[in-house]
Amino acid sequence: MHTRSSVRPGLHEPVLAGIVTALVGFTSSFAVVLAGLRATGASEDQAASGLLALTVVVGLGIVLLSLRYRIPVTLSWSTPGAALLAGASIPSGGWPAAVGAFLVTGVLIALTAAVPWLGRLVARIPQHLAQAMLAGVLLPLCLAPFQSIGTIPHLVLPVILVWLAASALAPKWSVPLALVAALAVIGVQLGLAGTAIESSSLVPSVAFTVPDIEPAAVIGIALPLYVVTMASQNLPGVAVLSSFGYEAPWRSALAVTGAGTAVVAPFGGHAVNLAALSAALSAGEGAGEDRDRRWIAALTAGLSYLVLAGCSGALVVVVGAAPAGLVEAVAGLALIGTMATAVTASFRDATGRMSGAVTFLLAASGLSVLGIGGAFWALLGGLAVLAAIERGRPA
Secondary structure (H helix, E strand, O other), X not given: OHHHHHHHHXXXXXXXXXXXXXXXXXXXOHHHHHHHHHHOOOOHHHHHHHHHHHHHHHHHHHHHHHHHHOOXXXXXXXXXXXXXXXXXXXXXXXXXXXXXXXXXXXXXXXXXXXXXXXXXXXXXXXXXXXXXXXXXXXXXXXXXXXXXXXXXXHHHHHHHHHHHHHHHHOHHHHHHHHHHHHHHHHHHHHHHHOOOOOHHHHOOOOOOOOOOOOHHHHHXXXXXXXXXXXXXXXXXXXXXXXXXXXXXXXXXXXXXXXXXXXXXXXXOOOOEEEOOOOHHHHHOHHHOOOHHHOHHHHHHHHHHHHHHHOOHHHHHHHHHOOOOOHHHHHHHHHHHHHHHHHHHHHHOOHHHHHHHHHHHHHHHHOOXXXXXXXXXXXXXXXXXHHHHHHOOOOO
């Protein structure tokens, strides 16, 4: 009897932690996902389908892995990958070519599980270059909130003020609360304009697109998306779990996320990976003192994602009705912390600052050559500078 009573009171902790994990993971970055999908040619319906598909596969993947391994392993969509897409241009083959690139990304992630040397090859990419590429990709989005002050100050300033206040008082809720503020602003605008939203449009739906494998899209979208997802999400995700004393099921997680990415690609999903930042919410002490039961937090997070999938259609419709620039401002606020971390990592080592700077500037420039976006050329340029003038320099 004593054992039963001592176990029951602690159950609310992992359950609550799992709900918070899903809420923070979803609300803090879904606007980035929508911005990325639209930038690569998705229509409103196709972007909504992509968000729905990603949310469902993330939830199912978490449930599968947490039940199988009984550890708090959580998944997410690739937020840095979505930011990379937001800074890209529509490929020459249009949205089907982008979908083909997403499919290739999923295959590459799955291959990394089956072919160990592929993972080692990604790990050999200098971290400061991968972070510089990410920082450059994020820069245009992170500028959006402040550029919007000049165009829609009455709409964006309340959102920024809420974000600043929440960052001081409840940092992990800063972006979700900024999103709530943005939704309130949108609601007021719709009310003033007398715009009505049909209830039938709020129901989530899927849109299937036949993938088109275009070489330029594979090089310009799939390869950078794979690299940034592996370097900025999967590898840190393993490190976060390790910091709490858990060994991530590396190959199984890559197999699940790679297969999941490939499955949802035709429905608009860009990439699924191990969670990094939000992983700590389910694996840390906030999920309860009993480390052996924190997997319940991950399981709850997975189930919560499946519930949130039902809200995705309504969110897309409301966001789609937002004044131009407002959603991009929220996405930019969500990514400022990530960009600051990436910039710091890019220039921490004095011996690699020139290659890091070249990578950063190329990625931020919006360069497109032969239909291939700037992220690929940024990594190539950084590696060239590293080989030409920094190789062999003393640390």
